[in-house]
Amino acid sequence: MRQTTAFGGLSCLLSTACQRTEWSHCWCVVLSFREIAAETGVGAMTGKSSRYAGSGVTTGSTVYVAGAGPVGLACAASCQLLGAAVVIVGDMIPERLAQARSFGCETIDLRERVPLGERIAKIVGVPEVDSAIDCVGFEAKGQAEQAGTEQPATVLNSLMALTRAGGAIGIPGLGWAKSHTFGTGQCPVLRYNRQLMMAILHDKIAIAKAVNVTVLPLEEAPRGYSDFDKGVPKKFVLDPHGVVRSRKAAAELVGAQS
Numbered sequence: 001m002r003q004t005t006a007f008g009g010l011s012c013l014l015s016t017a018c019q020r021t022e023w024s025h026c027w028c029v030v031l032s033f034r035e036i037a038a039e040t041g042v043g044a045m046t047g048k049s050s051r052y053a054g055s056g057v058t059t060g061s062t063v064y065v066a067g068a069g070p071v072g073l074a075c076a077a078s079c080q081l082l083g084a085a086v087v088i089v090g091d092m093i094p095e096r097l098a099q100a101r102s103f104g105c106e107t108i109d110l111r112e113r114v115p116l117g118e119r120i121a122k123i124v125g126v127p128e129v130d131s132a133i134d135c136v137g138f139e140a141k142g143q144a145e146q147a148g149t150e151q152p153a154t155v156l157n158s159l160m161a162l163t164r165a166g167g168a169i170g171i172p173g174l175g176w177a178k179s180h181t182f183g184t185g186q187c188p189v190l191r192y193n194r195q196l197m198m199a200i201l202h203d204k205i206a207i208a209k210a211v212n213v214t215v216l217p218l219e220e221a222p223r224g225y226s227d228f229d230k231g232v233p234k235k236f237v238l239d240p241h242g243v244v245r246s247r248k249a250a251a252e253l254v255g256a257q258s
Helices: 034-040 042-052 070-081 094-101 116-124 154-162 193-201 218-229 243-257
Strands: 062-066 086-091 106-109 129-134 163-170 213-216 235-238
Touching: 062 070, 062 154, 070 086, 070 094, 070 129, 086 094, 086 116, 094 106, 106 116, 116 154, 129 154, 154 163, 213 218, 218 235
Parallel strands: 062 086, 062 129, 086 106, 129 163, 213 235
Antiparallel strands: none
């Protein structure tokens, strides 16, 4: 039986969120006051969530929004509100692209065969952006000659390719209702190397013991790689000049004498 939600609408009973009575996570709620919602910009809530979906849009950002449906257009307008310098919207439907241009967005027709990075470069001068947002979802289709073929991963692959190093990608949508946060890239060791060093020096962590460090001379490297490929629970450290082993022996000697 459908229930009235706190938003004054009706539950859809189809999504997992509705079945769990988590109304705030359900995008399928049928609101009773659509006209009010349209006038007060409820649609922009979804778009503005791009700020909180990992895309990091802020003052001066260059942004690419994949998809010019209602969510994509609301997202593009919200990126402008957040201070983006350039908002680029990509889609395959001319009418949707025209709508994006009507409020100041740059647009890219994804039916064309020109690589996306080259199209981005013509707009911002480089083939990458600070932030990119997937407003297409799992119904994504390929580009150019593959425009009619369903390719669920194509948008995310494209966004990863055209987002600059250290940039951010947002994936708002029903498929990400849990609002997960993904962290990728090289470990920012300079941010915590001193704290880690102090933790090691004061015996708060025995990392060598945890990863089971095994020191090998250079001539035993082939055996180390072979064992590692077999999945042995060891971290091999090559010590071609015997420095680690000599220091370890010295430390053990000092420990025995004390």
